[in-house]
Amino acid sequence: MSQQPVIAFIGAGNMARAIIGGLLENGFAAANIWAAEPDASRLQDLAEQGLKTTCDNNEAVAAADMVILAVKPQIMQAVASELADAAQKHQPLFVSIAAGISLDALDRWLGGNAAVVRCMPNTPSLVQTGASGLFANARVSEQQRNLATQAMEAVGIALWVQNEAELDVVTAISGSGPAYYFLMMEAMTAAGAKLGLSEETARGLTLQTALGAARMASSSDVDAAELRRRVTSPKGTTEQAILTFQAEGLEAIVEKAMVACRDRAEAMAAELCKD
Template sequence: MSQQPVIAFIGAGNMARAIIGGLLENGFAASSIWAAEPDAARLEDLAAQGLNTTTDNQAAVAAADIVVLAVKPQIMKTVVNALAGAAQTHRPLFVSIAAGISLDALDRWLGGDAAVVRCMPNTPSLVQTGASGLFANARVSDLQREQATQVLEAVGVALWVQTEAELDIVTAISGSGPAYYFLMMEAMTAAGTRLGLSEETARGLTLQTALGAARMASSSDVDPTELRRRVTSPNGTTERAIKTFQAEGLEAMVEKAMTACRDRAVEMADELCKD
């Protein structure tokens, strides 16, 4: 980063550690990172890497320019309410990576007039190939938006959406999306095994094919529709498989599943953001 703010992570679980790892690999100074976690034993390895660690969330907030809220949605209200005093005194930027917790709720719990960014990262962030959608409230400055982008880009792609409601769609695409692809991998491996391959061979071919297809799509100057067309010869084997998927309603099933995911994200907000 050209400018290195002090960043505090409230919660030191897998996603927080993924982002911390990405920041360190991108040249961010360990001495400018705080990790706060009630279980001191979970902080030992982070302290060994040179990070500032504490079991006191308020102390971490007091030291930070950016506070990443990386706790489970179900306990977010309790955790954030306890930070309100430090938030009002020190006025850092808060970045929430929890699904279903609205900007308005976070602002209320922080005591009001807080600069807050909501983002929806996904689990491939653990291997620095994540995809995150972000949205900020009106109190976030241009510099803070840039800083939030840099934090999330440490573990992949970070894209800003136009409305907070769009984050529920982000959840349906990239937030939950890895599980859709894992399910497809499971199904292809199982089908390959039933057709006669060993499970090891079927899994190896499936995983490498998924990796190759993703790399082709992300590096190509044409869209996936054209890539699919190029590998689908008329009256060939791929065409037979594609027509089978389409006859079984794959496209409609995907849309139905993603709509259900989006709707559940909306429901979670209603359940979790009550005062």
């Protein structure tokens, strides 16, 4: 990374650690990263890697150019409100990776006039294959947008959406999406075992097939529909499986599931941001 600003993480859970790991692997200096967490025992290994650590969130914010709010949505209001004085005094960029917390609510809790980015990452960030959607309020500068992009690209891809409401759709696709694929993997593994394979063999074949299909799709110059057509020979075995999926309404089920996910994200926002 060309820039070496100071980045502070409020919360040191799995997602924060994934981003920290990605930053370190991309050449970011450990000495320029702060991690704040009320449980000092959870910070020991980060300190051993050269990070600055503290149990005082305000100390971390005071030192930072960018603050990544990596706490659960249910406690975001309390955490952000306690940072209001430091936010007003030091005016760093704030990046929230909590689902359902609006930019307006974050700005209000931080005391107003804050530069805030909402980011919806996903769990494959833990293995640096994440997909994040981002949206910024009007007070975020181009330089700050670039900094947020750099941080999230350390663990995968980072795509900016056109409006804040689209982040709920991002939640329905990539935020919750890994679980959809895990469910498909469960089903294929179970079916393979019922058809006579050992569970170990069925699982190995399922996982490698999922990995291979994803790599083919991400590296191809054609879309997924065309890739499917290319491996679906008329009156062949694959065609029979595809026709069965379609007869059972797979496309409609996927759309219905994603709508339910988006609607729940909207409802969570209404619940969490009402104060």
